[in-house]
Every structure is written in C-alpha cells, then in structure tokens.
Amino acid sequence: MAKLFLTLLNMSITAGWIVVAVVILRLFLKKSPKWISCLLWGLVGLRLALPFSIESIMSILPSAKTLPDDILNANSFRIDSGVSFVDSSVNEYLGSHYYEGVTVPAYHGFNLMTSLSILWLAGIVWMLIYALLSYLKIKKRTSESVKHSKGIYLCDKIDTPFILGLISPKIYLPYDMSENDKEYVIAHEQAHLKRLDHIWKPLGFALLTVHWFNPLVWVGYILLCRDIELACDEKVIKDMGVQYKKPYSEALINCSVPRRMIAACPLAFGEVGVKGRIKSVLSYKKPTFWIIILSVIAVVTASVCLITNPKSNPKPNKPSSSDTQSSVSSDIDSSSYLENYLNSMKDKTDIYFYSAPLQTSEIYDAVINKVYYADENDITNLLKLLKEQNWQKIQLNDLEYAYDGHISYNQHIYFNLTYKILRYNDYICTANDNAINILKKYSKETVDCHYAVVNGSTGYYTNNGDYYETQVSYANSSYNQEIYKHALNSSKFNSNPTSDKIFPGLPIYRIDSLTELKEFKDKFKDDLTFDSGYDEVPSFNSVTANYDDKFFKENALFLVYVEATSGSYRYNAHSIYNDGKEFKIAIHKVRNPEVHTEDMAGWFVTVGISKNAVKNCTDYNAYICK
C-alpha cells in the first residue's frame, strides 16, 4: 500500500510538470484549433494514468522519480526532483533535521507513507461519494422528461442543457428554450457526442479523483473542461458555416447561467466561461494549412518531450538492478543465484558471517544499527528462493511474516540461525551449507558463526560482537538464600546480599551441559520454583525446555537470580561485558509501576552464549544497572 502510494505520488509530481508545460504551450497555441489543446491534456492524462514509461534523451522532465523508493525503508529522507536547486535545499534541510540512523528509525518513512496513503484513500472515497450523489440527483431530475427527438429530451427541472450517460448518452434541454436556440444547442451537444467528450470528461474526473491532492491536476482538469467547450464551439461553426457565428453566440448568452462547481457527468452547454467562449466563437477563422502543420509538430514534440522519462543515472556502489535481474531466471537455483550475486561483488572487501535473532521487535531495539537491509531486488529474489525450497509462510501479524524460521518485515529479512547469514554492507542474503562453500571461495576472511538456539527468544550483541540471547522466567523468592552461597561471584556477596550499598550484585551461575542443568535444579529444588510461572512470565522449565545436548555442545548457559521486593517489577538483561577474561551481565528493571504488589518475588534471567565467546573467561559477575 505504501509502495503503491509512493509510485502514485511520483506519477503525480511528474504529471504536475507536464501540466505546467502544457499551460505555457497553450499560450503559444492561441491561434491553433482548440482540439490541439485537448490532445495536450490527453498527454497529461496518459501520464497520470500510466506508472511506466519509456526513457529518452529528448525528455525535458526533470525527474521521473522525485521520491526515491528507499524513502520507505532508508534511515534517511532525501528527494531527487531533478532540479538541483530544489534538491540541494530540501535535502540539506532534511539532512540537518534527521540524522541518518539516529533520530529516524528505519521504518519511519514506511509508517509515514502508510498514514499518508490512508489519507489519500479517504480523499478518493470522498470524491467518489460526491460524484455519485450529484449523478443520482441529476438522474432523478431528468427522469421527468419528454422526448423531443432521437436521443434528445426536454425537461423543465433543469436550467441548462447537458448530456448524461456513458454508454447511450442522452441530451437534455430545458423545456422553455426558444426553437432557434434549441437548434444551436442541439448542434453543440451533438458535437460533444461526436468528439466522445461524454467519455473523456468522466475519464478526466476519474484521474482527478485519484490525484485529488495535486492542485496542478485540478488546474489541468478545469482547463480541459474549458478547452473541450471551446473545441465544440469551433466544431459547430466549422460545420454550420461562419455566417452562423452571431446567432450561435446569442444562443450562448440566452443559455448562460451562473457558474456552478465542476460537475463530473453532465456536459453542460452554458457552464464554462461564457464570455471567453463568445469571444472565441466570434473570432473563429478557419485555420490555415500551415497553422495546422505547425500545431501538429508542436504536439508531437511535446508528446516525446513530456511523455518519456529522463534517462536515469545508474547509482554507483551498488550492483545495478539489471545485473541481478538478468542473472535470475524463472527457475532459480539457489547456488547459481548466489554465485552470480557474489560475482558481482567480487571486488568488494570482506564478507562476514553473522547470526541474527528471530523476534523482530527486539531486532529493532538492539540490532538496528548493526544489521542492514537487503536491496529491494535481492529481497524479491530471496523470497522467490525460499519459495522454491518450499518453505512455509506463516503470518505473524499485519506486517511480519515468518518463513519457516525467517522473519521478513518491511524489506528486512532476518534468518533463523539454522541458516547462517551473510552480511555485506547493505546486503543480507541467505546461505545454506551449499552456498557457504561458494562463499568461502569468494570471501577473504570469515568469522566463525555464533549460535543461538531457542525459538521465541530475544537476542543481543555484546561489545565484542558476540551474539547472546536471554530469557526471563519465574524463580520465586529465596527462603534459605542458598542461591547466593554457591554462585560464581559468591565471594563478592556479604552476609546481607539485598543491600545495594555494599555490593550491588546478583548471583550468577554457569551451566555447560544438560547434566549440570539437572544438578542445578536438584540443588535448589527446595529453595526455588522451577515449574511454575508468574502472571505472564513463564516457568524456568518451559524456557529451558529447548536447551538440549545440541545446544550445550556449542553454547554455555548463564543464570542470574534477581530478587525483588514486589512481584510487579520486571527485569531483563541489559547488556553483557566480555573482554575474554571478565564476563559481566548487567540487569535492569524494565517494569516499575507506581501501584505495585507487596510480595517478594524472584526471577531467573538466563543468558545463552556461544562457548567460544567465553572460553577463557575467569571472572564472572552480574549486577543491577540503571
């Protein structure tokens, strides 16, 4: 939806340029037949309706895509209107107010576009309702009419002649029109029908409905209506003969009514700029051969210059879309795709392997500056790739869906760590073992993968770039305080462990195997609770259920016990400090309501981290941080 609106916005801005051009051109075409002007408006209509075009160097449009696609997902806003003065001043303003990646979260542009597109849809609905209501009102009035001749009806409830109907249009005339006037009015309305104006005008209105937010489009529509009337007047005089100019103008005056708002369906005779029309009729001269030729040339030139897009500059420093597009055929083989993709990045520097967590909300909080998004084409190709491999797609909510272990949201793809991830500057792509071998061919340096395991957990990066994941479970308050005595940092505790002033520490344990986990639970089974949760917090057993032998083969589990004076508080791991020797977990309070219960409570904060990351650590600690 946001993407659709962005395309439309660009189309509208482009069409706006053309409206300006046509308005200027019209001034020069005052001597030409009016149907030429109508053709020019046709060009505008084409541009408003078609999102695509062909590129040509003859294009005088400044830019076909004023708002680039990455407004939706970039860390910054910028525009590309093609007018350097506009670009530099706008981008400078945006740049100084929104710092890349800091004050603008990566999905800010997307949310903004989505809200705007909802507003746009509301506008369309409003326009359609207005058009429908006015159509019904007129239809009701004209039901009481009397047939005059074929396709022409007289009605005494209308005060101006008009045409109603798309497929079998009918001309309606006010009852009390003199016979003389009737003749000219009928000629005029029939000219409308011959020119198919009863189709062009509603079509124009339809485009106006979609582009209602663009004032230039309104200008174009009003001028189009005016030009249509003038063209019809010309056609009548041309067919009847110049001797009828005076009686025709008199009929115009007789039928003129006060200006009304733009009505979608009825093509009213006396509706538009009577004075201008009379002037035009009285000054009409049969156009000479040369004027016609020159006008046609002007229109053809205008078409090429305005309908085609300017040639776009290829963006540097990214594999151009044509490369990746051409390498992707309808049958995508994952390794050949990857091979081609990497081929295009051969000259780039290092390729790293990184693991990434599953839960997207935590991703934004913790990893947003570290894990980047893939280029739009890559995402499409990657998703195709996943489909090829028959991965299930599951909808999590409106914006997130998971591919059997992957989550993609708004052009970011995060992968489960059963599939290792490649990260290079702006690109992420998936790699199974087969692809990893290909990668090893191309990469100059690889960093070992870290391994996080459990479904539904949250993950973070340490200062070293180690990946860890953490969970919280209910422990119950400790009765006999045994948990403090056997901790790895027990020597730092004094006899009053809950006093912050002396040692603001929390007991921390390290568990390296399933056996050790069982032993831990046995040891404290009388003191703490492992099998029940508290409100929304799960039990220890449930969060550690997936820690099996496979997990402990590569990872260690750290456990911090947090005791609190109220069951209403919540805690979570804040960060980890790991310099290879010293390993410290900082815990912070994440929920501190004003109204809280008065019961004691205890929590386990468990941290899973790759054994590799802590293999030489000797000093372990945990504490509460602000």
Add this chain to the structure above:
Amino acid sequence: MAEIQMGAVESKFADIIWENEPISTTELTKQSEILLGWKKTTSYTVLKRLCDKGIFKTDKGSVTSLISKEEFYALQSERFVEETFDGSLPAFLAAFTKRKALSPDEIEQLRRLVREYEEE
C-alpha cells in the same frame, strides 16, 4: 387553490389523465411509458405530487380529476393576467395583439365571447 402550478412536463402527464379519466394507475403508467417513455416509479412520483397539489385524486387504484382541464387553465390564465397586467383583460389583449395581429376568425371568436358574456 389559487396557487397551483404545474410544469410543462407535468402538464403532459396531466393531459393523459384528463383525456382518459377515470383511468387505473396501471393503465396510466402504461400510457406514460408509451407516450413519455417514463418508468413506473417516475409516473407514481409525479402522480403523487399532482394529487398532493389537489388536481387529481386516487381512489382504490383509480385516478380521477378534482379540477377539469379547462378549469385549471382558466385559473392559470386568470393568475397570469392578474400578475402581469394587474387583472386588466384589455391590457392583456392589447399586448397580445401588439406582436401578433388577430386573424379574422379570432376576431369573430372574441366578438362572440363578448356577446355571450353580455347576455348573462
């Protein structure tokens, strides 16, 4: 009663009733469709309006007039002369003949009318 008006199109519809009354509503809608090309709903709408104005009435699916055609147009002419010529018939005739001379036939008709009026 004095303020009843009817539009040009409405009067065409009224003519159908006047010429065929008493006429059933079904027959009326049929005639309207043939002569005017109107849908049933249109006929019913206009009929109701004319009934509300007090010109016609419907009774058990049959339509009859409360004012005859001559009476109605007589009222209209009276109102017109009243409003435009301050009720003066001579003034109206003068205006009428100014643009169009009366034919000998018409003059004879007028003479007969005045004679009949005087005899009453």
